[in-house]
Amino acid sequence: MKKNNKKIIFFIFLCTCIFLTTSSFGEFLTVDQYVKKVEENNNTLKEIDYQIEAITKKFKESFRAYSMSLGANIGYANDKTRAYNAASGQFADQKIQALNFDVSVNKQFETGTLFSAGYGTNYSSVKYILPLYETTDMAPYVALEQSLLKNFNGDLTKISISKMKSASQSLLYLQTYKKQQLLLNAKKVYWALSYARTVSDFRKQSFERSRKILEWNESRYNRDLAEKNDVLQSKALYKGRELALKQAQYDIITASRNFNEMLNISSPAVDYSIESIENLEKYFKGITELTRGTGRRADVLSALANVESSKYAAQEKNKSIGADLKLSGKFAFNGADSSFTGASSEMAKLNYPSWALGLSYSLPLDFSIQKTVNEGFDAEIKATAKLAEQTELAEKNDWDQLNASWKNSLEKYYIAKELNQIQSERNIEEQKLLKAGRSTTFEMVQSEDDLDNSTLTKYQMSMDLIFMLLESQMLYDTQTITLE
Numbered sequence: 150m151k152k153n154n155k156k157i158i159f160f161i162f163l164c165t166c167i168f169l170t171t172s173s174f175g176e177f178l179t180v181d182q183y184v185k186k187v188e189e190n191n192n193t194l195k196e197i198d199y200q201i202e203a204i205t206k207k208f209k210e211s212f213r214a215y216s217m218s219l220g221a222n223i224g225y226a227n228d229k230t231r232a233y234n235a236a237s238g239q240f241a242d243q244k245i246q247a248l249n250f251d252v253s254v255n256k257q258f259e260t261g262t263l264f265s266a267g268y269g270t271n272y273s274s275v276k277y278i279l280p281l282y283e284t285t286d287m288a289p290y291v292a293l294e295q296s297l298l299k300n301f302n303g304d305l306t307k308i309s310i311s312k313m314k315s316a317s318q319s320l321l322y323l324q325t326y327k328k329q330q331l332l333l334n335a336k337k338v339y340w341a342l343s344y345a346r347t348v349s350d351f352r353k354q355s356f357e358r359s360r361k362i363l364e365w366n367e368s369r370y371n372r373d374l375a376e377k378n379d380v381l382q383s384k385a386l387y388k389g390r391e392l393a394l395k396q397a398q399y400d401i402i403t404a405s406r407n408f409n410e411m412l413n414i415s416s417p418a419v420d421y422s423i424e425s426i427e428n429l430e431k432y433f434k435g436i437t438e439l440t441r442g443t444g445r446r447a448d449v450l451s452a453l454a455n456v457e458s459s460k461y462a463a464q465e466k467n468k469s470i471g472a473d474l475k476l477s478g479k480f481a482f483n484g485a486d487s488s489f490t491g492a493s494s495e496m497a498k499l500n501y502p503s504w505a506l507g508l509s510y511s512l513p514l515d516f517s518i519q520k521t522v523n524e525g526f527d528a529e530i531k532a533t534a535k536l537a538e539q540t541e542l543a544e545k546n547d548w549d550q551l552n553a554s555w556k557n558s559l560e561k562y563y564i565a566k567e568l569n570q571i572q573s574e575r576n577i578e579e580q581k582l583l584k585a586g587r588s589t590t591f592e593m594v595q596s597e598d599d600l601d602n603s604t605l606t607k608y609q610m611s612m613d614l615i616f617m618l619l620e621s622q623m624l625y626d627t628q629t630i631t632l633e
Contacts, residue, residue, distance in 0.1 A: 178421040180339045187335045190413045197328045201321060208317040208632050211310040214257055220267070221252045247273040253292075261303035263294040269481075272489075285492040288503075290481035297474040305468045312461035314632050315454045321630050322451035329447060333623045337616055338407045342419060343426045344612055345404040349397040351604055352390065358580075358597065359383070359390040365583070366590055379590040386594050393601075429611040433618050437559070439552045442626035446544045450627055452537035459533045463526035470519050472512040480504040548625060555617050562610040569603040576600045 178186075188194060228245040253267025270287040299305050363383040369375035405419045481503050484496025495501070513519065579596040582588035 175420050175422065178423055180336055180424060183339045183421075183423070184332060184335050187332070187411045191331070191335075191411055192413055194328065194331055197324050197331070200324050201328075204317050204320050204324070205632065208313060211313040214306045214310070215259065217254060217256045219252070220255055220265075221250075223250045224248070243275075245273065245275050247271065257303075257306070259303045259307070261296050261300035261306060265292040265294075266290070267292075283487050284485060285487070285489050286483060286485035287489075287492050287496055288481040288483045289496070290479055292477070292479040294475060294477045297476055299468050299471065299473040305465065308461050308465045308468065312458055312465055315458035315461060317632055318630050319451045319454035319458060321632075322447045322454060322627070325627060325630070326447035326451065326624075329623050329627070333619055335411050336619050336623075338404070338411055339423065340426060340429070340612060340615055342401070342404040342408045343423050344608060345397065345400040346423075347426045347608060348605065349394070349401055352394040352397040355597065355601060356387075356390040356394045359387040362583070362590070362593060362597075363387045375590075382590045382594050386597060390597075426608055426611055429615050433559070433614050436618065437556070439555050439618070439621040441548065441621060444626040444628045446547075446625055447627040449537070449540050449544045450629070452533070452540040456530070456533045456537050459526070459530045463523070463530055466526055467523055470513055470522065472510070475509045477507045477509070478505065544625075548621075551617055551621060555614070555621075558610060558613050558617065562607070562614055565603065565607045565610045569600075569607045572596070572600040572603040 224247075226245070226247040228243075228247075230243050231240045232243045249269070249271045251267060251269040253265045255263065255265045257263050266289075268287070268289045270285070272283070272285045274283045295301075296305070363380075363386070366375050366379045366383040370377065370380045402417045405417055406415075408419050409416045482496055482499050483501040483503055484492045484494070484498075485501075486492040486495055576596045576599075579588055579593050583590070583593045
């Protein structure tokens, strides 16, 4: 009766395990299909994509320096006062009203030249002693302004754009690195679930074998053909395999949660069939050495771009706080009359041209502060350069270590694979010997343990290899980001 109860309990337990791991499996999902779903659903990845979009589009702000702009000014003044009239020796009321309007189109060119084309109108009315008189003058004009020091040939503007470009590239590389790591982790999560499922399947087989060994030894013990120690050893093996199976089932739940979390789903069950790690070898078979493309690791590119940004920042500050000499010029055709119509008519005759030239010079006198500020920017350049140097060193060391680990793990994998094959064959033979009474329970248990260890070692070695291969492919070939 007890024996039948054990069989019933085991049957229920085994059915539960099978239900948890296989009953809900549906559509087959490859690792690339899974990554595509992650790209469509993962919130962190979407946030990174939005950040990349934001940085790329905000960089366009730097080109507004060359954009055309419309300027308009309007002003009105009303001045009522009393003024002294020398002729009469008395004060008299005075009233002056003025209205001025100016509109212009402005553009800065890459030479640093600021060009303006506009139209200005001034209306004034004056009442002082004599009767009221009104004047309207208007003039279309063109004006130029050119820096001869700070922004000669547009140097300051170009430096400012280059600084922002390098800073934006640095940020983009960091976001790219985060995205690469997230997608790498997605593939690792996929294979982690595959590992958990494959181990669980192996645990079921191991558990079933241990059950048969226990039943066989109990039967022999009941017929006085085996010692009690054989039964105890079998029970220990059985319980150990039961514990391992329960842990394997729990590992599936954990791996499934991680799998679903990448898809923005909260669930302990995965509805997809996925690739088995038994097939992992096809991905790295024949690859004796890891190779990399023409790109770099994104964190290195970010550090290098940051160095360039700090250099441009120093140049920009050095120019902006220094002396400047500006040349300005303006040419206009004027028209003036007591009425708007008359002023327009006079202006159209082009009889009253005017032009003006000017030079302006500025020199900040806080030389000690300028010197300190420049020293601060120089220190920043050195700091970013050292960080970039350290990042490049870390990249080289990480790659060399990755390649060394690859070669070492590849050799160990094939040894582990061969050892697992040997242990599998040994286990089969040991079972035959045990049934024929030519082996002991201890030797059978030892064979089971050896098979268990060799199988898990082979699985783990294959996981290590695929992780290293993915890392070499996904992190070490970032191409230069171009911002235009």
